[in-house]
Amino acid sequence: MTARDVTVRDTTVLRSPTIHDVARHAGVSHMTVSRVINGDRAVRHNTRASVEASIEALRFSPNLAARALSGAKQARVALLHRFPNPGSLGEYLIRLSQSASRAHAILSFREVTGSNLDPTVMDDLIARGVQGVILAPPLGDDVDLVAALRQAGMAIVATGSTHGDQGVQSVGIDDRKAAQEMTAHLLELGHRRIGFVQGRATHASSKYRLEGYRDALRASDVPVDAELIAQGNYDYQSGMQAADELLALRVPPTAIFASNDDMAAAAVSVAHRRGIDVPADLSICGFDDTSLATTIWPTLTTVRQPTADLTELAFKLVLHGIARDQPSATPDHVVLEHLIVLRESHGPPPHAHDANLR
Template sequence: MPQRSRRTGAAVTILDVARHAGVSPMTVSRVINDHPYVGDTMRERVLASVKTLGYRPNLAGRSLRTSGTARIGVLYSNPSAAYLNQFMLGILEQSSLNGSQVMIEKCSGIRSQRAAARRLLEAGVDGVILPPPLCDSQRTIDELDATRIPVVAVATGTPMEGVTSVRIDDYQGARAMTRYLLQLGHRRIGFIKGDPQHTPTALRAAAFLDAMAEAGIEVPPDHVAQGMFTYRTGLTAAAELLALRPRPTAIFSSNDDMAAAAVSVAHGMGLHVPDDLTVTGFDDTPVATTIWPELTTVHQPVAAMGRAAVTLMLDEIRRKRDGRPKADTHQVMKFTLVRRQSSSPPPRR
């Protein structure tokens, strides 16, 4: 049911409209941007909320107003729905505040990437934001760069020269988590890696191994399992680690989806988390607080990174329209180690 009230004393945002209408922020964005694939009933419902709340895009970007509304493309193939939802919330909210339009294309393989990028270009986007793992696709970036439109890469572990980016320090984040587990007393720690095509994967794995080496602990090869940042691959990886004898007293997963899978496997084996097994993740997506026990994880400000990506993109678009060179900005945002119920000292036995 649509909500009838909202907070007072603050400007109405696209999120307020979505809550009032009882729809997703993406649906509101499509209605506002006159997207053809929205039903009449849904369109009327959203427009009624827009009118009731007095929502108006904040066209603060004056340089963009004078030269036309900015159209920002988002090209994605991320398998983690939780990560993507948080990211798109930030994208939509910031683009709404700046009066820019957002066009979204999903892709999978190389051929699909090219077709999706071509659709964005044919739609007249002024720039393209690439969330992971496409942020690390040199082919995709080169093809977009050849069209001379701005590109912003989000959550890449190794920023490319000439490509504006926003990220966290993945290495230090994973190192902080490993040190935390060591401080709890864990010595047999299993690690689940992510997609090898995504550069933060190598950084998080290297940080884990380095922190363990600093503590004088050698990590056996079978204590590092391969995942792909998906829940399903987390199930397989966790099962491999928990079949070891002696098994690890803690599992550090490279993202929350795989950590949630590890918790599920542990429960299926009759193990209690964290009494019998500590499980930690990375990203702090909504799944971290929707499972039991809630996950200890590294908070990556995904929605804030989406907002920052829009701000950086609008700056690049202004520069291009003004005939100025690229800013080539590389913004590093802060991470936070969030301690919750899934971690504790190892069992005494």
């Protein structure tokens, strides 16, 4: 059974003891219990003995706790995620599993849902002896989660863009610059009415990609038209709704730039349903370059994130944080190179085709 399989929410049934139960039994804080479980040698002998006795008395995760208390050297890392689509999660897991295998580390993963931190998340991570976590977007901006992880003494590395006020080390691309370059490419082709589909509002990447779109329009003296900006949620269904809204405008866009490939693929589907030729009548571009970009027709022009490099570096950084046993004094955002991948879903606007025929 993995960490994401079952969460018991019915408190009327008998439940397993948690780290908070151990803390109350031993008369210490749950942070102290975490430090004991993770083998922190700075804990006083009497305190350690009291916590270990409470763990044994309550039968708190005996197998996992025993492995942690035995001082096992194998690093334990967890991926925490809130992916709105399974494709992105699958790619992360494949890449991180490869990194964990090379490092002879133990990797687990857990979905974190909702805006309030479920205490069972921390209980589970501590019980499993997790020493470091990799946060998938947008969890690097989850204040309560980051605070709880820090209090538990875990190394933290966020992937993707963050709002920057958390002081968490992160790895990703320059979302704003990438979106600006893609929009600029469409402008160079002659498009002036470019629709934009935003991502989930809580993701920092959604904010930066929208800013990049606006930057490119302003640089070309093209007015930013609010009716050409539709709200999406980084999933296929929201992409369909956003594309329907844009294509139903009195003067519809000649191009749609969606904040991820799932929403761009949805826009292609909506265009097909409406009898709109892609790319002769409508150009559509995405973001991320997931496997979906090359499995639909026409194949998507998109922004490529170096997922393999990103996850490998994130794993190395979290292992370094575990070995260092203290947070970086100056956490920073490591920026990796992106790439504009030109495929079949884009071209000049329809009036350009007409001009070439005259």
